[in-house]
Amino acid sequence: xxxxxxxxxxxxxxxxxxxxxxxxxxxxxxxxxxxxxxxxxxxxxxxxxxxxxxxxxxxxxxxxxxxxxxxxxxxxxxxxxxxxxxxxxxxxxxxxxxxxxxxxxxxxxxxxxxxxxxxxx
Amino acid sequence: xxxxxxxxxxxxxxxxxxxxxxxxxxxxxxxxxxxxxxxxxxxxxxxxxxxxxxxxxxxxxxxxxxxxxxxxxxxxxxxxxxxxxxxxxxxxxxxxxxxxxxxxxxxxxxxxxxxxxxxxxxxxxxxxxxxxxxxxxxxxxxxxxxxxxxxxxxxxxxxxxxxxxxxxxxxxxxxxxxxxxxxxxxxxxxxxxxxxxxxxxxxxxxxxxxxxxxxxxxxxxxxxxxxxxxxxxxxxxxxxxxxxxxxxxxxxxxxxxxxxxxxxxxxxxxxxxxxxxxxxxxxxxxxxxxxxxxxxxxxxxxxxxxxxxxxxxxxxxxxxxxxxxxxxxxxxxxxxxxxxxxxxxxxxxxxxxxxxxxxxxxxxxxxxxxxxxxxxxxxxxxxxxxxxxxxxxxxxxxxxxxxxxxxxxxxxxxxxxxxxxxxxxxxxxxxxxxxxxxxxxxxxxxxxxxxxxxxxxxxxxxxxxxxxxxxxxxxxxxxxxxxxxxxxxxxxxxxxxxxxxxxxxxxxxxxxxxxxxxxxxxxxxxxxxxxxxxxxxxxxxxxxxxxxxxxxxxxxxxxxxxxxxxxxxxxxxxxxxxxxxxxxxxxxxxxxxxxxxxxxxxxxxxxxxxxxxxxxxxxxxxxxxxxxxxxxxxxxxxxxxxxxxxxxxxxxxxxxxxxxxxxxxxxxxxxxxxxxxxxxxxxxxxxxxxxxxxxxxxxxxxxxxxxxxxxxxxxx
Numbered sequence: 001x002x003x004x005x006x007x008x009x010x011x012x013x014x015x016x017x018x019x020x021x022x023x024x025x026x027x028x029x030x031x032x033x034x035x036x037x038x039x040x041x042x043x044x045x046x047x048x049x050x051x052x053x054x055x056x057x058x059x060x061x062x063x064x065x066x067x068x069x070x071x072x073x074x075x076x077x078x079x080x081x082x083x084x085x086x087x088x089x090x091x092x093x094x095x096x097x098x099x100x101x102x103x104x105x106x107x108x109x110x111x112x113x114x115x116x117x118x119x120x121x
Numbered sequence: 122x123x124x125x126x127x128x129x130x131x132x133x134x135x136x137x138x139x140x141x142x143x144x145x146x147x148x149x150x151x152x153x154x155x156x157x158x159x160x161x162x163x164x165x166x167x168x169x170x171x172x173x174x175x176x177x178x179x180x181x182x183x184x185x186x187x188x189x190x191x192x193x194x195x196x197x198x199x200x201x202x203x204x205x206x207x208x209x210x211x212x213x214x215x216x217x218x219x220x221x222x223x224x225x226x227x228x229x230x231x232x233x234x235x236x237x238x239x240x241x242x243x244x245x246x247x248x249x250x251x252x253x254x255x256x257x258x259x260x261x262x263x264x265x266x267x268x269x270x271x272x273x274x275x276x277x278x279x280x281x282x283x284x285x286x287x288x289x290x291x292x293x294x295x296x297x298x299x300x301x302x303x304x305x306x307x308x309x310x311x312x313x314x315x316x317x318x319x320x321x322x323x324x325x326x327x328x329x330x331x332x333x334x335x336x337x338x339x340x341x342x343x344x345x346x347x348x349x350x351x352x353x354x355x356x357x358x359x360x361x362x363x364x365x366x367x368x369x370x371x372x373x374x375x376x377x378x379x380x381x382x383x384x385x386x387x388x389x390x391x392x393x394x395x396x397x398x399x400x401x402x403x404x405x406x407x408x409x410x411x412x413x414x415x416x417x418x419x420x421x422x423x424x425x426x427x428x429x430x431x432x433x434x435x436x437x438x439x440x441x442x443x444x445x446x447x448x449x450x451x452x453x454x455x456x457x458x459x460x461x462x463x464x465x466x467x468x469x470x471x472x473x474x475x476x477x478x479x480x481x482x483x484x485x486x487x488x489x490x491x492x493x494x495x496x497x498x499x500x501x502x503x504x505x506x507x508x509x510x511x512x513x514x515x516x517x518x519x520x521x522x523x524x525x526x527x528x529x530x531x532x533x534x535x536x537x538x539x540x541x542x543x544x545x546x547x548x549x550x551x552x553x554x555x556x557x558x559x560x561x562x563x564x565x566x567x568x569x570x571x572x573x574x575x576x577x578x579x580x581x582x583x584x585x586x587x588x589x590x591x592x593x594x595x596x597x598x599x600x601x602x603x604x605x606x607x608x609x610x611x612x613x614x615x616x617x618x619x620x621x622x623x624x625x626x627x628x629x630x631x632x633x634x635x636x637x638x639x640x641x642x643x644x645x646x647x648x649x650x651x652x653x654x655x656x657x658x659x660x661x662x663x664x665x666x667x668x669x670x671x672x673x674x675x676x677x678x679x680x681x682x683x684x685x686x687x688x689x690x691x692x693x694x695x696x697x698x699x700x701x702x703x704x705x706x707x708x709x710x711x712x713x714x715x716x717x718x719x720x721x722x723x724x725x726x727x728x729x730x731x732x733x734x735x736x737x738x739x740x741x742x743x744x745x746x747x748x749x750x751x752x753x754x755x756x757x758x759x760x761x762x763x764x765x766x767x768x769x770x771x772x773x774x775x776x777x778x779x780x781x782x783x784x785x786x787x788x789x790x791x792x793x794x795x796x797x798x799x800x801x802x803x804x805x806x807x808x809x810x811x812x813x814x815x816x817x818x819x820x821x822x823x824x825x826x827x828x829x830x831x832x833x834x835x836x837x
Contacts, residue, residue: 003571013132013173055165069300078302084172100302101361106175117593118311119303119361 003120004028006047008038008064009082010056014105018051021109027116035059039067042074049120050079051103054090062097078119081105101104132173137509139166139602143215144512151208159760164193170218179225180220181541185236189214202248210242215518228674285316285349291369293323293341297572298365305342311358341367349510379425391625412756446542449502453689456499457786463492464783464807493711493784500687504539507594508583510549511536514556521560526543528577529560540592541687544664548594551657555596555680556581558654563598563678571710573675575599591708592686598678603672605629612638630670634658662687662818665706686785693814694762695781695806699749704785704804705774709817711763713779719754728824729753731761731773738763741824742775743815747799766818799823 003101005027012103015031020027030045034056034098042050050068054061061081068074078100083090091102100119146163171186195201203211217236224231290312292304312318327333346355352372359368374796436805460767467485474717511533522529540548552634564570564579571577582597605626612618624632632638636655661668673677685691685708693704693837720732721740730737740761744750754775762774785804790797790813801816 011169011172012135013128013169013176013828015133016128020128055161055168057162057165076299076302084168084175091248095301095361095364098301105172106178119307 001026002026002120003048004030004045005098005116006030006032006038006041006045006050008032008050008052008056008061010053014053014082018112019113020047021107022116024109025116034062035061035067038064039071042068042071042092046073048077049116050074050077051082051116052079054094062093062113065097065099067073067096080115129177133175133222133226135173136170136226139170139188140215140222141509141512142166142218143218144515145508147211147215148515150203151205151212160193160197164190164197167193167218170222176224177225181231181233181236182221182225185214185218185240188240188243189218192247194482195247198308201255201349207246210239210246212519214239214243218518219516235646236593282720285347285353287373288344288346288348288352288355289369289371289373290344290346290355291341291371292344292359294338294362295365295367296336296338298362299338300336301365303362303365305340308358308362309342309344312346312355315350315355315358316346318344318346320344321495322559365528374412409804433442444502449499453499453503455787456496460492460496460784460786461805461807461809463488468807496690500541500689501539503542503689504686505542505543505545506537506539507548507592508536510545510552511583511585513549514552517553517556518560518581521557525561526566527560527564527579529564529579529581531556532580532582534582535586538585538587538592539686540585540684541689543688544592544684544686547660547664548682551660551682552583552594552596552655554654555813556583559596559598559600559678559680563600563602565601569601573601588683591683594684595679597677599677600675602676602678603633603670603803604674608632619664633670634668641653665691665708690784690788691804691814693783693785693804694779695783695785696743696760696762696776697778697780698747699754699778701744702747702780702806702810703743703776704814705762705764705776706801706814707782709764709766711771712764713760713762714754716761718757730757731756732772733763738771738773738774739821739824741820743820744775746820746824764817764821766821770821772817772821772824774815774817785812785814 005022007015007022007029009015009018010033013059015033019029019031030041030047032041035052036058038050038052039059040108044119052061052064056064059067063082065079068077068079079098081091081094081099082105083094084105094102101115105113123718138648140711143163143166145168146159147157149159150163167186167190170189171183174182174186189211192201192214194208196203196207201207217239217645221231221236227793247530264810291303292301292308299307299326309318309320321343323343324339326341327339333339350354352370353755355370362368424536467489470481474627502656515531516531518529518531559581560579564581565573565575567577570579580599582595584595586593608629609618609624609632612629613620613622615638616626617632617635617638633654634657636653637656638653658668659680661684665688667683669681669683670678671681691704692707694707694710696703696705714733716731722732724730726737729740731740740756742753742756745753754777756775759775760779762776764774765771785806787802790800790803793803799816800813801819802814803811804814806812
């Protein structure tokens, strides 16, 4: 069975691109539009990996990661953060919230899949 | 369609939305009604645009958005106060960003000078407040782009090293590493991709079972990697776990004869053997990890507080969907057909005499009711709030205010009012022109305003409201008002009215709508673009709307537009004229009456007037005007409809009989047949016959031979 990936991003463009890149690579993709929605999806789905944006309305990426880590099933599921800039501060904050790694936007599909392979079982 | 192109289209759609948010947010910040979330929303808007633009390599857009974003981030983090000059730059930056988006989508030319100028301006704002911090930031950013700089390594020198290196990696994860979803197995797997790897797991630190804490990390690894990759590549494997482990990577260079060997590990072991060891090590490693994971899984459940939080906030999910406009239009068309069909069915049943059957009658009534409801619901799909249109206007106001040196504030009200999409689209140009006029002609310069005892800042108010089935949009300014003396003088000079014409104030105001009228003494390049208020009026009328002015000298003017909510249906009066069925738009009918003898008078050889409550109104026989009959019918035999044209002129239309009053579905005559003078469109009636919808204005103009209100006034 192919790996299931949850992407959390408020930008439709980004969601579409992630879906295109990930389903193209054979992953099963579920999507959420912000942190709150993301946690909602985690209630009913069990993705093998999560990719989340940082800047989102309602609940940002940091809040989402912290929330996800508090759910027993997702304590050790790899969570990747999408960041536009290689801002060390943001990476640190994401890591402290429980992020596994990060992907710097704009990503190309090859790089994306590469990073996923790095952190996913 | 190419999926990337489809995503790009989505991106641009999204850009439009983000730009709208941006504008709204910035305006809220400017007038002080914004809070922290407003600033965040504004930041996110620019951030999203930048993110998407990066994906499509829209470099200009990315570059500008980046500077914009940086400035916003400063405001967000409290390093820069959103003072007036800063907000002014921000608003202009939003305009440039919008232009860049348009440029990126449609191509064409873009004035780099404008964006560069703003980049300099925004940077200046950033530096002004955070001079030192910013100066330090630049090199820091550079260092960030080059991850090697911080490590004191020269990547180039290593990259050029083509020979095989041996790395000894000592790796001891901290518990945090596992808590963030990282795994030693995966890191080792990554390492093994780089070359031949041997891994040795250090288990000496594992305590007795009784003392074992499941969440602790007791294992450490020692890996030896032979790879032609440089150190940076090897280090990058551990990029994500930096800080969450003790990591020590040592390079043993074969090519040089100085292998300092601090560890007794078999550094020079044959490659083949090493590979075999790796293969052996892998399953063992995985076993260890699996065991560790099993331990973790049985660990006591952590705090559940977050769960409750999340549940509470869960209600807010997506509540809109995106539908292709064509599909909606097709649906509207089909519903139109349904309405016609329903009317037809009712008529057939009536003809068949089955109406006495109560259940059939009730069924028909229900059907009619449902059809009407479906129709209204479908129309509502096309309805959109006027907000985006209003947002665009705030930009227009800024541009003209800058160009004319006036200080203007735009106040908008009722942005939530919904109107048919087509109406909104076609309203943009006329509204732009009206706003331009309000600022350019309506408002005074700050010094003039102060002299007149007003605040230096002028106000233009743009409002929308629903009033009796129509939407009324008003553009009001608190400027000098219309100078009627001047308007009249110009009209006389241009030969639009006779020098001795006696006009009421309202009539003078309406002169503004006459073709070829321009009040600006010198045509400025702002309002004077060869488009006058007459064009505005025509476009509003083409939408089935009306325009009117009220003005108070010294206090300002208000232009009101009254528009139909939809262009697809129309409330009309079904009338009979010379055996033809016609529909007269209900919104132009003031009243209906049956003329009595002695009320109709001939005026000249070819026209008639009717006396109504002491005044005289031209009487037009519709059948004669449209050529249905060659002789005028007897006014006493028919019914007269008193109508008011868009120009505010009253006329009496004579028809044979009134049949019904109903909503009809508008079918374009132009698209299916051709333009017919005096006819606006067509519709299909319940009996399946086509009825023409009367263009009251055109009929009046054609019949009286008078095209403008002023000529009418002259005659009067």
